[in-house]
Amino acid sequence: MTDTPTQGKAPLLHVEDIHSYYGNIHALHGISLDVFEGEIVTLIGSNGAGKSTTIRTISGIMHPRQGAIYLDGAPIHNLPAHTLVAHGIAQSPEGRRIFPRLSVIDNLQMGAFLRRDKAEIQRDIENVYALFPRLKERHRQFAGTLSGGEQQMLAMGRAMMARPRLLLLDEPSMGLAPVLVDQIFEIIKRINTEQGTTILLVEQNALMALEIAARGYVLQSGSIVLSDTGAALLENDMVRKVYLGEVG
Amino acid sequence: MDPQLEAFLRQVLVGLSIGCYLALIALGYTMVYGIVELINFAHGDLFTFGFFISLTIWGLFDVPTPLEGAWILALPAIAIVVILLSGGLNVVIERVAYRPLRGASKLAPLITAVGMSFMLEAIFAYIWGANQINYPRFIPTTNFLNDFSRIIRFTPRDILLFGVTIPAMIGLTLFIDRTRLGKAMRAAAQDREAAAMMGINVNRIIAITFFIGGGLAGVAGMVYGLYTGSGRFIMGFEFGLFAFTAAVLGGIGNIRGAVLGAFIIGMVQAMSDLYIGGEWSRVIIFSLLILMLVFRPSGILGSTTSVEKV
Numbered sequence: 047m048t049d050t051p052t053q054g055k056a057p058l059l060h061v062e063d064i065h066s067y068y069g070n071i072h073a074l075h076g077i078s079l080d081v082f083e084g085e086i087v088t089l090i091g092s093n094g095a096g097k098s099t100t101i102r103t104i105s106g107i108m109h110p111r112q113g114a115i116y117l118d119g120a121p122i123h124n125l126p127a128h129t130l131v132a133h134g135i136a137q138s139p140e141g142r143r144i145f146p147r148l149s150v151i152d153n154l155q156m157g158a159f160l161r162r163d164k165a166e167i168q169r170d171i172e173n174v175y176a177l178f179p180r181l182k183e184r185h186r187q188f189a190g191t192l193s194g195g196e197q198q199m200l201a202m203g204r205a206m207m208a209r210p211r212l213l214l215l216d217e218p219s220m221g222l223a224p225v226l227v228d229q230i231f232e233i234i235k236r237i238n239t240e241q242g243t244t245i246l247l248v249e250q251n252a253l254m255a256l257e258i259a260a261r262g263y264v265l266q267s268g269s270i271v272l273s274d275t276g277a278a279l280l281e282n283d284m285v286r287k288v289y290l291g292e293v294g
Numbered sequence: 295m296d297p298q299l300e301a302f303l304r305q306v307l308v309g310l311s312i313g314c315y316l317a318l319i320a321l322g323y324t325m326v327y328g329i330v331e332l333i334n335f336a337h338g339d340l341f342t343f344g345f346f347i348s349l350t351i352w353g354l355f356d357v358p359t360p361l362e363g364a365w366i367l368a369l370p371a372i373a374i375v376v377i378l379l380s381g382g383l384n385v386v387i388e389r390v391a392y393r394p395l396r397g398a399s400k401l402a403p404l405i406t407a408v409g410m411s412f413m414l415e416a417i418f419a420y421i422w423g424a425n426q427i428n429y430p431r432f433i434p435t436t437n438f439l440n441d442f443s444r445i446i447r448f449t450p451r452d453i454l455l456f457g458v459t460i461p462a463m464i465g466l467t468l469f470i471d472r473t474r475l476g477k478a479m480r481a482a483a484q485d486r487e488a489a490a491m492m493g494i495n496v497n498r499i500i501a502i503t504f505f506i507g508g509g510l511a512g513v514a515g516m517v518y519g520l521y522t523g524s525g526r527f528i529m530g531f532e533f534g535l536f537a538f539t540a541a542v543l544g545g546i547g548n549i550r551g552a553v554l555g556a557f558i559i560g561m562v563q564a565m566s567d568l569y570i571g572g573e574w575s576r577v578i579i580f581s582l583l584i585l586m587l588v589f590r591p592s593g594i595l596g597s598t599t600s601v602e603k604v
Contacts, residue, residue: 107487131493143488145481155474156481160493208493 056119058083058244059104059212064113064123066096066103073099075268076113081212081246086238088247088255088276090289091265097248098140100265101216104246105137106130117212131160134211138201138218140248146190150181153189153200157207167207174203177233195226202230206237213237215247219254227251231258252289256280264289300445305564311452311521313560314459315341318514319537320544320552321466322384322507328483328547329503330396332403336387336410338534340380340508343414344515345525346422348376349429361432369432373458373513380512381505388504393497411531418527426526429519451521458517462510463553470549479503483547536563539583545596554594 057080066074074096081087089097102108104115106127115123117133125133136157145153154174158167175182178199184192189200198218205213215234219227235258237243249255256262256276264272264285272284279285319341326334351372357365391410395403435449470476482489482499490496519525537552540559544551559579566575586593 105491107490127487127490128493128495131491137491139488139491143485143491145484145488147484148477148480152477156477156489156492156494159474159478204492 055082057081058118059246060116060119061100061104062114062116064100064103064110064115066099066108066110068099073268074103074110077265077268077270078113079263079270079273081244083211083244084238084242085260086234086245086247086258088249088259088262089265090249090252090255090262090279090285092289093250094267095265096268097265098216099268101137101140101214101246101248105135105139105214131208131210135214136205136208136210136212137214138198138205138216140216140220142197142201144189144192144197144200144204147188149186150189150192150200151185153204154181154207157204158209160208170207170209174206177236178203195222195230198222198226198230199233202233202237206241206243211244213243213245215245217248217250219249219251227254231255234258252285253280256285295443297445300443301568303443304446305568306561307446307448307452308567309561309564310557311455311560312563313557314455315514315518315521316533316537316540316560317463317553317556318459318510318517319533320540320556321463321549322511323534323537324541324544324547324549324552325479325503325507327541329479329486329500330392330403331400332392332407333538334392334507335404335407335534336414337384337507337511338530338532338537339411339414339418340384340511340530341515341518341533342418342525342527342530343383344376344380344512345429345519345529346418346427346515346527347379347512348372348516348519349422349427351375352430352432357430357432359430359432360434369454373516376512376516377509380515381507381509384504384508384511385501387508388501393500411534415527415531422527424527426524428524429522431523433520455517455521458513462513466506466510467549475499475502536579539579542583542591542593543586545593548593548595551593551595 059081061077061079063076063078064074065072065076077100089100091097099108103110106125110123114121117135122130122133145156148156151171154171155167158170161167180196181199181203184196189197192200202215202218218230218234222230231254234245234247238245247255247259256279259276262274262276262279263270264279272279272282274282319338323334323337326332326337357368361369387410391406392403395406433451433454435451437447437449439446439448470479478489478494479499481492482494482496486496536559537556540555541552543558544555562579562582563575566578570578
């Protein structure tokens with residue numbers, strides 16, 4: 047692993063050797079990773095490698111049978127999912143999971159469910175609209191009537207409404223037209239630089255993810271096989287062959 | 295006035311009044327289904343509970359019949375106590391009987407609900423007796439329409455019935471449509487896991503749903519007692535089935551659908567009582583249920599592609 051500018055500081059998120067199961071199926075075989083304040087870290091890997099399981103375990107939807115997860119040094123791996131928002135973790139989950147029969151604006155308000163600062167919530171809604179003008183045009187519509195790309199924007203906007211310290215993005219580019227994919231990644235970068243939000247990004251689109259990430263982890267069959275800076279991983283032969291689809 | 299028209303108009307009012315308390319029961323049915331996908335067969339028994347517990351509370355005081363003077367204020371006061379008690383009972387039922395089965399197959403809580411219904415009915419029969427019980431005639435039955443017609447009846451009891459049930463329906467709809475908690479209930483009904491990701495405590499939302507549903511059924515039972523003047527430990531079973539039919543008719547899980555379904559059932563019952571014969575009313579109502587389940591299982595207001603929820 048090459049040196050990174052974040053070494054020496056304590057990580058915001060520290061995942062230590064977690065093992066997660068679906069029933070008897072051993073899905074994660076001891077994942078360890080760190081995310082430092084202000085970073086974009088990406089988790090790449092093919093279908094079924096355990097990327098979403100890692101996100102689900104970090105966000106408390108699943109609990110690891112072994113290992114530990116720390117946020118700012120405090121253990122969070124046994125906390126129920128709904129308490130993690132208050133600790134500063136929000137996510138745009140795989141498959142978007144927006145509330146289809148709530149309006150766009152109500153979806154955004156649900157993202158701010160635990161917040162009571164009405165004026166600030168309103169300001170953040172305007173911020174989300176500034177980032178995703180399409181959502182503003184459709185703010186009264188049922189979210190289920192939005193296109194796939196708009197639903198992805200809504201899922202990300204909804205997660206931002208919690209003002210998270212750590213934003214988990216699970217496959218934000220999945221199923222989107224290429225032009226939209228570029229746009230989504232552009233916005234992920236803006237969320238990170240303009241709002242200072244730390245982001246853990248899970249992606250199948252390894253090229254795009256590594257281009258915007260400070261660091262990356264490569265996941266294979268529930269284990270981390272490689273980790274380095276985004277730039278270094280882009281140059282890595284194995285990554286180029288397996289995940290960037292280069293022949294030779 | 296033409297006596298046939300008078301009889302028809304009378305039955306319209308009867309149908310509306312049946313629709314009113316059926317709607318209060320159906321709302322709880324449909325809300326609970328919307329969020330936990332459980333047909334709560336014990337729900338109708340909360341209606342019976344409201345009837346009996348209000349009777350017991352009235353019995354604690356020396357209340358004049360009919361109510362007069364300040365005693366009229368006892369009505370809303372006791373209604374609130376009944377809502378708290380029946381809502382609380384429903385929360386306890388959910389906690390002990392349904393929540394432990396949350397992860398189990400859907401059949402397990404369903405059968406538990408049927409068992410819970412039998413249990414409640416047995417307890418009611420034990421405490422309050424198995425006979426038809428009279429409810430004091432606290433509300434007079436003077437017909438406001440006497441000068442106009444002796445057949446069409448509109449009495450202080452109707453004012454009570456409509457005055458309690460219609461604001462309750464409107465209030466609930468506004469609560470679910472507009473408030474933060476109501477939106478959280480809808481969110482949890484649409485995607486429980488995603489709701490948890492928003493920081494919504496889904497267990498608490500489910501408890502609140504059972505509380506509201508139980509409270510509405512309980513106050514409906516009290517109003518029913520004041521309206522009809524009698525009831526029996528087993529009546530929640532039949533009202534529950536009617537309310538269930540109403541919920542399915544409107545589209546199970548759909549709030550407005552439950553109200554619409556309840557008024558349709560009320561009207562069908564009132565009209566079949568008049569034109570076909572009261573003994574056929576149940577047959578007609580449950581035939582309607584079967585036809586609906588066969589030809590449009592998502593209900594009148596339910597979407598055809600997926601089951602509409604809260």
